[in-house]
Amino acid sequence: MKNVLWLAALSLGMALTLSAGAADEKPTNLARNGDAETGTLDNWAGFDKAVTEGVHSGKFCFERKAYAPIQSADLIPIKPEKTYTLSGWFRSIGKEPSMIYFGYIPCDENKQVIEPQMVNPVAGTETTLFADTKRGDKVVKIASGAKWQALPYAFIAFDADDSGNYTDLPNRRLSSMGILKAEDKGQYWELQLQEVCGQEYAAGTKVREHLAGATYIYNAAPGMGINPTWGCCTGVIKGVAKSGIPMDHWWPGTKYARILILANHVQKDTADLLVDDIVLTESDK
Numbered sequence: 001m002k003n004v005l006w007l008a009a010l011s012l013g014m015a016l017t018l019s020a021g022a023a024d025e026k027p028t029n030l031a032r033n034g035d036a037e038t039g040t041l042d043n044w045a046g047f048d049k050a051v052t053e054g055v056h057s058g059k060f061c062f063e064r065k066a067y068a069p070i071q072s073a074d075l076i077p078i079k080p081e082k083t084y085t086l087s088g089w090f091r092s093i094g095k096e097p098s099m100i101y102f103g104y105i106p107c108d109e110n111k112q113v114i115e116p117q118m119v120n121p122v123a124g125t126e127t128t129l130f131a132d133t134k135r136g137d138k139v140v141k142i143a144s145g146a147k148w149q150a151l152p153y154a155f156i157a158f159d160a161d162d163s164g165n166y167t168d169l170p171n172r173r174l175s176s177m178g179i180l181k182a183e184d185k186g187q188y189w190e191l192q193l194q195e196v197c198g199q200e201y202a203a204g205t206k207v208r209e210h211l212a213g214a215t216y217i218y219n220a221a222p223g224m225g226i227n228p229t230w231g232c233c234t235g236v237i238k239g240v241a242k243s244g245i246p247m248d249h250w251w252p253g254t255k256y257a258r259i260l261i262l263a264n265h266v267q268k269d270t271a272d273l274l275v276d277d278i279v280l281t282e283s284d285k
């Protein structure tokens with residue numbers, strides 16, 4: 001059933017792509033060498049090689065056996081007002097179907113990767129440090145912690161903007177990961193951390209709780225089994241989120257992106273993936 005739905009979604013995606021292409025001038029492909037037709041891995045880190053057997057189109061496609069994150073060398077400038085459509089063709093040729101994630105690695109104005117915990121606040125957790133915090137502390141005192149959750153993938157974000165505008169995102173001033181306990185001590189709340197905090201800030205500093213999450217923006221395939229015949233995965237993304245880690249908006253602070261494929265996700269060499277015709281277009285719609 002899943003396969004049927006997926007194929008239906010594919011047909012729809014392909015139809016939309018084809019009609020858009022027919023109506024307008026052919027848009028520029030921002031995914032350089034996405035069709036593998038240089039016969040090399042130019043612009044792509046993570047594939048094994050370009051091969052000529054069983055291609056989707058042209059003379060070459062890419063092959064990757066076993067798990068690897070694959071990314072474009074090109075950092076593509078992202079404009080918030082434009083619509084980006086990413087598509088690619090995939091085929092499993094291994095003993096088991098390949099599992100893929102397909103989308104983007106978001107990067108900030110300094111071309112640094114934006115990690116999920118830098119942009120993913122827990123709503124309503126803005127407060128201040130009740131006491132100075134040292135790098136080696138495993139206990140952090142905050143003024144109010146009623147909405148803080150003790151979670152193994154939680155962080156303290158320091159120097160947080162509590163105006164509701166989230167101007168501190170992406171916030172790179174994070175504690176180590178893991179809050180074991182959030183306890184009401186009357187005058188203040190005590191956070192017990194899994195590891196030493198790793199940050200040094202004075203009492204009164206504004207803080208907020210952040211959470212880890214999906215590592216990248218899996219816009220075109222959010223974990224998908226690939227068939228032994230060629231199939232297309234596609235996704236559309238537009239605008240920058242104010243906070244959080246959505247799959248249909250750029251994460252806060254995104255100015256550049258690399259195209260990302262998690263090929264044969266956590267699989268061994270019984271999974272073997274062919275990839276061809278990766279296309280990224282930018283439009284005014």
Ligand SMILES: [Ca+2]
Pocket residue numbers: 035036037055056057058059060061276277
């Ligand atoms: Ca090709």
